[in-house]
Amino acid sequence: MSDVIHQTADSEHHHGDHKKGILGWITRWLFTTNHKDIGTLYLILSLVMFFVAGAMALLIRAELFEPGLQFLKPNIFNQMTTLHGLIMVFGVVMPAFVGLANWQIPMMIGAPDMALPRLNNLSFWILPFAFTILSSTLFMDGGGPDFGWTFYAPLSTKYGPPSTDYMIFAIHLMGISSILGSINIIATILNLRAPGMKMMKMPIFVWSWLITAFLLLAIMPVLAGTVTMMLTDRNFGTSFFDAAGGGDPLLFQHVFWFFGHPEVYVLILPAFGVISEIIPTFSRKKLFGYDFMVYAIACIAILSFIVWAHHMFTTGIPLGAELFFMYTTMLIAVPTGVKVFNWVSTMFKGSLTFETPMLFAIAFVFLFTIGGFSGLMLAIVPADFQYQDTYFVVAHFHYVLVSGAIFSLMAAVYYWLPKWCGKMYNERLGKWHFWLTVISMNLTFFPMHFLGLAGMPRRIPDYALQFTDFNAIATVGAFIFGVSQLLFVYNIIHTIWKGKQTTAQVWEGAHGLEWTLSSPPPHHSFTTPPVIE
Amino acid sequence: MHKILKTLFTLILFFFSPLVLAEMALNMPRGVTPISKDIYDLHMVIFWICVAIGVGVFSVMIYSLMYHRKSKGAVPAAFHEHMSLEILWAVIPFVILVVMAIPATKVLIDMHDTDDAAVTIKIVGHQWKWEYQYLDQGVQFYSNLSTPFDQIHNNVKKDPHYLLQVDNPVVVPVHKKVRFLVTSADVVHSWWVPELGIKRDAIPGFIHEAWARVQKPGTYRGQCAELCGVNHGFMPIVVQAVSDDEFNQWVAAQMKQAKQAAEASQKPLTREELMTMGKKVYENNCAACHKVDGQGMPPVFPPMRGSSVAVGHPVSRHISLVLHGVPNTAMQAFASQLSDLELAAVITYERNAWGNNTGELVQPKDVQDLRAVKKLTRKTNERRNSSNS
Numbered sequence: 032m033s034d035v036i037h038q039t040a041d042s043e044h045h046h047g048d049h050k051k052g053i054l055g056w057i058t059r060w061l062f063t064t065n066h067k068d069i070g071t072l073y074l075i076l077s078l079v080m081f082f083v084a085g086a087m088a089l090l091i092r093a094e095l096f097e098p099g100l101q102f103l104k105p106n107i108f109n110q111m112t113t114l115h116g117l118i119m120v121f122g123v124v125m126p127a128f129v130g131l132a133n134w135q136i137p138m139m140i141g142a143p144d145m146a147l148p149r150l151n152n153l154s155f156w157i158l159p160f161a162f163t164i165l166s167s168t169l170f171m172d173g174g175g176p177d178f179g180w181t182f183y184a185p186l187s188t189k190y191g192p193p194s195t196d197y198m199i200f201a202i203h204l205m206g207i208s209s210i211l212g213s214i215n216i217i218a219t220i221l222n223l224r225a226p227g228m229k230m231m232k233m234p235i236f237v238w239s240w241l242i243t244a245f246l247l248l249a250i251m252p253v254l255a256g257t258v259t260m261m262l263t264d265r266n267f268g269t270s271f272f273d274a275a276g277g278g279d280p281l282l283f284q285h286v287f288w289f290f291g292h293p294e295v296y297v298l299i300l301p302a303f304g305v306i307s308e309i310i311p312t313f314s315r316k317k318l319f320g321y322d323f324m325v326y327a328i329a330c331i332a333i334l335s336f337i338v339w340a341h342h343m344f345t346t347g348i349p350l351g352a353e354l355f356f357m358y359t360t361m362l363i364a365v366p367t368g369v370k371v372f373n374w375v376s377t378m379f380k381g382s383l384t385f386e387t388p389m390l391f392a393i394a395f396v397f398l399f400t401i402g403g404f405s406g407l408m409l410a411i412v413p414a415d416f417q418y419q420d421t422y423f424v425v426a427h428f429h430y431v432l433v434s435g436a437i438f439s440l441m442a443a444v445y446y447w448l449p450k451w452c453g454k455m456y457n458e459r460l461g462k463w464h465f466w467l468t469v470i471s472m473n474l475t476f477f478p479m480h481f482l483g484l485a486g487m488p489r490r491i492p493d494y495a496l497q498f499t500d501f502n503a504i505a506t507v508g509a510f511i512f513g514v515s516q517l518l519f520v521y522n523i524i525h526t527i528w529k530g531k532q533t534t535a536q537v538w539e540g541a542h543g544l545e546w547t548l549s550s551p552p553p554h555h556s557f558t559t560p561p562v563i564e
Numbered sequence: 565m566h567k568i569l570k571t572l573f574t575l576i577l578f579f580f581s582p583l584v585l586a587e588m589a590l591n592m593p594r595g596v597t598p599i600s601k602d603i604y605d606l607h608m609v610i611f612w613i614c615v616a617i618g619v620g621v622f623s624v625m626i627y628s629l630m631y632h633r634k635s636k637g638a639v640p641a642a643f644h645e646h647m648s649l650e651i652l653w654a655v656i657p658f659v660i661l662v663v664m665a666i667p668a669t670k671v672l673i674d675m676h677d678t679d680d681a682a683v684t685i686k687i688v689g690h691q692w693k694w695e696y697q698y699l700d701q702g703v704q705f706y707s708n709l710s711t712p713f714d715q716i717h718n719n720v721k722k723d724p725h726y727l728l729q730v731d732n733p734v735v736v737p738v739h740k741k742v743r744f745l746v747t748s749a750d751v752v753h754s755w756w757v758p759e760l761g762i763k764r765d766a767i768p769g770f771i772h773e774a775w776a777r778v779q780k781p782g783t784y785r786g787q788c789a790e791l792c793g794v795n796h797g798f799m800p801i802v803v804q805a806v807s808d809d810e811f812n813q814w815v816a817a818q819m820k821q822a823k824q825a826a827e828a829s830q831k832p833l834t835r836e837e838l839m840t841m842g843k844k845v846y847e848n849n850c851a852a853c854h855k856v857d858g859q860g861m862p863p864v865f866p867p868m869r870g871s872s873v874a875v876g877h878p879v880s881r882h883i884s885l886v887l888h889g890v891p892n893t894a895m896q897a898f899a900s901q902l903s904d905l906e907l908a909a910v911i912t913y914e915r916n917a918w919g920n921n922t923g924e925l926v927q928p929k930d931v932q933d934l935r936a937v938k939k940l941t942r943k944t945n946e947r948r949n950s951s952n953s
Contacts, residue, residue: 098722098726098727099715099716099717099718099722100716100717100718101718105794105795105796105797105798106794106861109791109793109794109796172863173863173864177793177794178791178793179791183751183752183790183791185750185751185752185768186751186752186791186792186793189751190691190750190751190793190894192864193863274767274768274769274770275768275769279769280752280767280768280769280770281767281770314632314640315634315640316640316641316644317644318644319643319644319645319646320644320645320646320650321644321645322645323650345754345763345764345765345789346765346767346772347746347764347765347767347770347772347773350672350673350676353672354669354672357665357668357669357672358665361661361664361665362658362661364657364661365654365657365658365661366654368653368654368657369650369653369654371621372621372653373650375621375624375625375628376646376649377644378625378628378629378632379624379627379628379632380628380632380638380640380641380643381628381632381638381640381641382632382633382634382638382639382640383628383629383632383633383634383638384633384634384635385633393625393629396625397622397625400618400621400622401618404614404617404618407610407614408607408610408611408614411606411607411610411664411668412668412672413599413602413603413606413668413671413672413675414603414606414607414610414668416603416675416761416762416763417592417603417607417758417761417763419754419763419789420754420756420763420789420790421789481589481590481591484589484590484591484592485589485590485591485592485593486589486593486758486786486787488756488787488788488789488796488797489791490791490796490797491787491796491797492797493716493727493797493798494727494797495725495726495727495728496722496724496726497589
């Protein structure tokens with residue numbers, strides 16, 4: 032470890048290595064091994080993909096504004112739902128959290144950089160190729176993947192369009208990127224902590240990422256296996272998922288969700304970490320129940336491996352399996368509840384202020400909890416028979432992913448951006464962005480609960496007349512949401528260009544090693560390790 | 565624009581008027597079977613539990629947000645851990661969950677009890693229609709969406725049951741235990757009728773069970789709930805629950821109809837008869853992929869207009885293709901779905917519509933002959949296989 036720390040290359044010298052001009056600029060970003068540069072690249076990719084997948088969502092909502100077919104043919108509609116889901120999961124939320132991990136973990140544990148900088152470069156630069164391949168499927172003969180982001184066999188195997196093979200390749204690339212990224216994060220956290228930073232003294236964001244990285248290592252190979260079986264079913268005459276050849280279409284769902292359920296915790300555990308950093312800062316009070324927060328994350332991660340079939344209650348799995356998966360799924364409410372109670376207790380008797388990151392964090396606690404409630408309802412198997420595959424499920428997972436994962440990402444950007452670039456964002460604009468976002472988000476997704484309960488299936492391009500009003504409301508909400516995000520981009524660009532200089536501390540109540548560094552921090556965050564008492 | 569204004573207006577009403585709320589469907593239907601009612605009750609119990617917990621948690625939070633502000637001079641307290649509190653708020657939810665799990669388990673066990681059914685109906689999902697087979701009565705038919713294309717494409721006013729209407733509804737007797745055996749011929753579908761409290765995935769290679777005892781005569785509508793391809797949104801389910809007598813009459817009428825159709829296949833038809841019937845059959849069975857105007861959606865769904873099959877020779881090639889499908893493509897085998905008469909009509913239509921003016925007529929007899937050919941070869945193959953082994 033000391034070897035790493037003694038490389039005290041100073042940042043001025045390092046920057047001097049790069050050539051001038053366009054070529055210099057390209058090589059600087061293409062060959063960078065710096066955790067901050069790579070973090071920035073991840074975050075920019077994520078923001079771009081957020082608008083790409085968001086535009087797809089708006090096309091979907093435009094089509095669903097009223098009954099009848101208006102803008103999208105059903106086959107295009109299905110391609111939009113598929114790519115919206117795939118890109119939001121793999122291209123927006125995951126890269127954004129890896130970007131945060133890159134920026135923050137070395138600064139939060141007192142390290143100069145990530146443990147494996149070249150690997151770090153590779154794991155990012157795989158992604159633009161993966162998403163180029165994935166997006167290019169839309170322009171191929173026969174159209175893009177059109178079977179939903181869950182790509183159930185045999186719809187995706189025997190009946191999938193030719194471009195499905197490209198999707199499979201893109202997923203392989205994303206999987207490699209995630210695995211490499213996770214290895215790097217684990218290696219960094221386990222080896223590069225400043226002296227005196229014991230495991231149970233690590234910032235909770237670092238803990239959440241350590242656990243998430245292990246989840247990713249466990250599940251990404253399963254996804255790779257699943258898509259490889261699809262590939263051979265499609266091209267080499269195997270029948271893993273084809274009943275006619277002795278295979279089993281249900282096997283697909285089992286392996287997919289064995290990956291898929293831990294995957295949704297990959298999307299939310301780092302969000303828990305972010306929120307657990309922000310709430311104490313703006314409550315000016317230590318995080319309540321740190322130890323239990325760590326245990327709760329670990330508990331959720333372990334439970335996530337034994338609940339996968341709750342996505343499959345209507346597939347005719349045996350009674351015993353339905354009961355088992357119902358009980359384990361309900362059990363997840365316990366550690367999740369502990370987290371919510373601890374956040375509320377952190378705020379209780381604090382000294383609260385409401386800057387934009389805190390507003391997003393508070394909205395997170397409220398709305399994620401609502402998403403948790405609908406999740407608990409979905410766990411009740413008999414009731415799930417009515418909810419499954421309806422807009423109730425759509426409402427549920429958008430409450431945990433939009434007001435959960437996405438809100439936590441926005442909170443994180445507002446919280447750490449001043450540290451990253453040394454300049455303060457426009458608070459008034461931030462508040463406008465927050466209020467527009469939170470109102471339109473609820474306008475979009477709350478009516479979907481009603482739609483689902485009243486009987487509207489998901490993934491349909493056209494619907495019966497009784498669903499008209501709520502769909503119209505959701506569409507209006509979605510467009511307000513989409514336009515509001517331009518404020519976010521404007522605010523970020525404005526901050527970087529013309530923001531006011533800020534201090535190293537940035538926030539009055541902030542604690543942690545990253546705030547002991549200058550804003551912006553030096554190129555190699557900690558060239559000598561800080562001492563933790 | 566008008567529509568957007570109307571929406572905004574609804575939006576305002578949505579927040580202020582309980583009357584509007586009352587008109588919109590907000591909640592799960594109670595349904596008409598004992599199971600659907602049990603499900604509804606479970607749904608409401610868990611809903612109110614969530615509301616109660618939510619009110620508790622959110623009021624503490626809102627209290628903090630209001631009174632523990634820095635702007636009000638709040639000074640942060642020093643506490644940051646409390647062992648017994650942590651244990652308490654892990655144990656209490658756990659107990660609530662156990663209490664909730666007990667009735668849920670009971671209902672679930674009940675749902676799985678498909679013994680002693682009076683009527684058994686096998687349901688087969690196809691892209692994009694449902695097939696129903698009454699195993700004891702010998703009735704079999706397909707059920708297609710009957711909403712006209714003009715309504716879907718906004719050319720005419722939409723029917724009140726837009727997208728939720730079919731040509732042949734599935735008929736069940738009331739107050740009798742009806743068992744459904746659900747499977748699929750191609751991809752995964754899901755047979756869902758909310759008022760019956762049944763949602764069962766139709767998975768190729770599996771037969772899954774569900775049951776219902778409908779307590780009230782009436783028409784109950786549902787839809788396919790699992791994404792199954794392009795026309796997933798267009799394969800509704802209509803269940804008609806009728807009295808025992810009406811059910812028996814319906815079964816008799818179905819048998820008679822099947823017999824008449826078989827007789828009609830024996831005599832040749834005129835061009836007009838074939839074309840009129842063919843158009844109807846085409847729109848119900850073929851237009852989803854090959855489109856009303858015969859343009860198809862290449863490359864997956866080839867066009868019909870001017871295609872080498874539809875205008876080429878021999879005609880028997882065209883007939884065999886429709887009868888037996890094309891393996892490993894989306895083209896299904898229609899031999900069991902359509903009668904000889906319907907097949908003759910639709911093939912005649914395809915050979916003469918949209919400028920495919922071959923002028924050739926296909927009669928039910930032609931189809932019947934080709935059916936027999938295929939059957940014969942299959943039998944010979946089987947015989948050959950068994951003698952080999």
